[in-house]
Amino acid sequence: DAKTTQPNSMESNEEEPVHLPCNHSTISGTDYIHWYRQLPSQGPEYVIHGLTSNVNNRMASLAIAEDRKSSTLILHRATLRDAAVYYCILPRNDMRFGAGTRLTVKP
């Protein structure tokens, strides 16, 4: 997989928006950007993915830079349940994860 870089940790207040950044400067033209999250003591779960255009689903929005070298996962109103480790990856035949960003949500 192409390498991604994310901050180790971020904090947010409950019910406020959260913007989780990811840099992927070596992305290729066919790489999709995927986001997963891992709640405490659970397996990872899919959040969202996209190629070039911004994407929205019931969980989050994905904003992709015009040059595709970075992206941002947006949680519109963070809840305590959103506290998790968030992973940004560029899967190819293999699917490798970095350390991700640990999001803490404060009441």
Place this chain on the structure above:
Amino acid sequence: NAGVTQTPKFRILKIGQSMTLQCTQDMNHNYMYWYRQDPGMGLKLIYYSVGAGITDKGEVPNGYNVSRSTTEDFPLRLELAAPSQTSVYFCASSYGLPKGSKRANTEAFFGQGTRLTVV
């Protein structure tokens, strides 16, 4: 719809013993993966498979073996268990288009994990 099922959920092994972690999926996914996750760390890819009969090494394959005789099953074999293999193991599956095409992997689904302790 079961998704990805891993068995067992917990296991304690003695050093030198062997065991097989089972993983099965019912979504007809061609891609399957095995990861290990040590406490406080991210997931490390052990092996993956892009279809029945095809397996490839990931980041940390030493001490493990896999096979993929059917689309549904992707067992992970530990031979001669060592304390360093104490970890939580996750299996995952997804649908992927062939290599070289404009891939649009679907979302990957993960099992609930197997917590393995080697003493």
